[in-house]
Each structure stands twice: as structure tokens, then as C-alpha cells.
Amino acid sequence: MNNNQKRNQHKIKLFYFHELSDCLSQLIAPENIDRTITVSNSIYLNQLQQVVAEQDFSDDLNDSVFMLKSNNIDEDDPAQLALFERVLREGITYKGEKYVRSIKSPAMGRTQRTEFIKEKYYKNVFQRVALGKFPRLTNINKWEAALGVSRSSALAIPYIPRIVVIPDYEKEEIIEDVWKVVKCIGDPVQQELILEEKKKQREYFKAKKDLIPSATNLAVLPRLPNKKVIVRGEEITAPDQSEQKTFSGWDKENGVCQGSCRELIRKVMF
Known part of the structure; x- marks a missing residue:
């Protein structure tokens, strides 16, 4: 495989949960937002691209899918949680077309992102990714994880690699010291x-999260003067802590804690 080979990337639309609106019993995504997010190509996106080309040659992959970021949901607000459940259950309308929740990878779960694709493509894409197999009874977490593998970034290689299959290790039930x-x-x-x-x-x-100081507050904190030092034969600029109190409020010359410095930091941060 060529070491210079790069993954194909796609720019797809990105919306935030608070940007959705409820109109005539439909959840609407705003049409005037051009925000995008870059995602690497994967088996899933490759299959979606093929389905789009087969069903509607006038459509485009980037227009058939978008991301919804829900990290700003207040978990203590039952109304927001109910609305998010409704989003997953009913889908979202964008530019007059219905979009439904698609396959989710573990990384998307950690970053609280959910992908939606056009409803007319969902069945065929799901059929391809699941290889036409749909278990009648399964663990939903394992099923979601199995489907999420198709979201992993992948590179096409022009040959069949040598693959070693290692049997899975199953640990016996723990019965001691219980x-x-x-x-x-x-x-x-x-x-x-x-x-x-x-x-x-x-x-x-x-x-x-609320107590994290802003960039404006950090900018007014006293700065250490810089000095020139030689590191590995190169001259660089570094803070000169011998001429100024450190941020912890200690004067290095006499080892006395200066309360005024701590008080200044406390006022700025809180």
C-alpha cells in the first residue's frame, strides 16, 4: 500500500440541538446555517454514496446527511430530554425532506453527535451495512457497536492482506470473594x-464548567518577564521567574507567600 495514500474526506452539515424548531408538529433544522464538519471516508459513507447514486443521481452525498450535536442539553430539564427523544424517534425535516437517525459510532457517542440521513436512503444503506442480517433477539448495545464498526475510517488496498484470526477470550464467571x-x-x-x-x-x-475563567480574565493576570536562554544550542525565549513572583504567589528570593497575588487571582477568577 502506498504510504502517501490519504483518506477521502467529506464535509457535511452540522447543527446544534438548540437550533431546532418545532413547526406544525415537525422538528425543523435551520436552512440558513452553512456550518460544516469534516469526516473521513468509511465503509458506511461509501455505501451511502453508492445508494445515493443508484436512487437519485441528481442528489449529492453531502446533501443527504448531516450531524446533530447535542452537548448543550441540560440533563436536569425533562422538557429537553423529551425533545431529544422525539428527535431520535421522529427524525428532523430539512429543506422539506425527512431525515432519520442513522448508525452511530463509539466516537460519535463520546462527542455527543448523532448523524441523520434522508429517510429514502435509510433502508438500503442499513441493508448493506448489516449484510442483510437482522437478529430477532439481541443486546441493543452490542448490535449498535457492531453496526458502528462500519463508521471506522478505512483505506482501500489493491490486494488481499494476510489476516490472522485469534479466538476471542472469554473469562469465567467470578464466584470467589463475592x-x-x-x-x-x-x-x-x-x-x-x-x-x-x-x-x-x-x-x-x-x-x-461555569467556573472556568474566560480568556479576558486570564489576560489581566500578571505575566512573567521573558529572558533569553540557550537550549540545545539554540536561543529561545522563556519566562524569567527569578525576577517575578510565580503564579502560585510565592516569591522565590525569600520564600515568602505574597497574599496580594493570590487575592488578585481569586478576584479575577471568581
């Missing part, structure tokens, strides 16, 4: 404790 096994759902007290702990975690991370 004191008690209890169904959490059957114990309302334990369930309440877990929900309370999750609520505390959400409040903590939300407060942590």
Missing part, C-alpha cells in the same frame, strides 16, 4: 442513593 448479589432495581433505597449520586456528579461538572 459476598452478595442484589438487584439494584429491586431495592428502592439503593436506587435512590444512586440517583442522588448521579445528580451530585452532574451538579459538580456543571459548576466546574
Whole structure:
């Protein structure tokens, strides 16, 4: 395979959850936003491109798909959660055409992105990606993960590689040092404790996000003067901490903590 071979990339539209609107019982994506996101080619996108070419030669891959980013959903707001469930269940209308939720990769789950494709292409694309096999009974997480493999970036190679298949390792059930096994759902007290702990975690991370200082606040903090130093035979510029107190508020010459510096940082950040 050529080392200089690069993956094909596609620019597809990107919308945010708060940009959706509800009009006549339809969830509408705005038409005046030209924001895009770059994604690498994959088996899934390759199959989608073929389906688009077969069903509607006048259509384009970039117009048949878009991403929805939902990282700004407030998990404590039942209305927003209900709206997001409705988005997944009913789909989104964009420029008069219906788009439905498509296959999701693990990376998309971590970044809270969901892809939507035109409804008229969904059945054929899903048929190709699943190789025509649809289990009657399965674990939904494993099924989603199996389909998500098709979203991995891939490069076409002009030969059949040598492949070694290693049997999967299955660990036996752990039975030693197990004191008690209890169904959490059957114990309302334990369930309440877990929900309370999750609520505390959400409040903590939300407060942590709100307390991050802005670039404007950081700009007014005292800066260390620069000095010229020689590193590996090259002259570079580095902060001169011998002439100025460090950001922690300590004076390096006499080892005395300067409270004024700490107070300034506290006022700026909080």
C-alpha cells in the first residue's frame, strides 16, 4: 500500500440541538446555517454514496446527511430530554425532506453527535451495512457497536492482506470473594442513593464548567518577564521567574507567600 495514500474526506452539515424548531408538529433544522464538519471516508459513507447514486443521481452525498450535536442539553430539564427523544424517534425535516437517525459510532457517542440521513436512503444503506442480517433477539448495545464498526475510517488496498484470526477470550464467571448479589432495581433505597449520586456528579461538572475563567480574565493576570536562554544550542525565549513572583504567589528570593497575588487571582477568577 502506498504510504502517501490519504483518506477521502467529506464535509457535511452540522447543527446544534438548540437550533431546532418545532413547526406544525415537525422538528425543523435551520436552512440558513452553512456550518460544516469534516469526516473521513468509511465503509458506511461509501455505501451511502453508492445508494445515493443508484436512487437519485441528481442528489449529492453531502446533501443527504448531516450531524446533530447535542452537548448543550441540560440533563436536569425533562422538557429537553423529551425533545431529544422525539428527535431520535421522529427524525428532523430539512429543506422539506425527512431525515432519520442513522448508525452511530463509539466516537460519535463520546462527542455527543448523532448523524441523520434522508429517510429514502435509510433502508438500503442499513441493508448493506448489516449484510442483510437482522437478529430477532439481541443486546441493543452490542448490535449498535457492531453496526458502528462500519463508521471506522478505512483505506482501500489493491490486494488481499494476510489476516490472522485469534479466538476471542472469554473469562469465567467470578464466584470467589463475592459476598452478595442484589438487584439494584429491586431495592428502592439503593436506587435512590444512586440517583442522588448521579445528580451530585452532574451538579459538580456543571459548576466546574461555569467556573472556568474566560480568556479576558486570564489576560489581566500578571505575566512573567521573558529572558533569553540557550537550549540545545539554540536561543529561545522563556519566562524569567527569578525576577517575578510565580503564579502560585510565592516569591522565590525569600520564600515568602505574597497574599496580594493570590487575592488578585481569586478576584479575577471568581
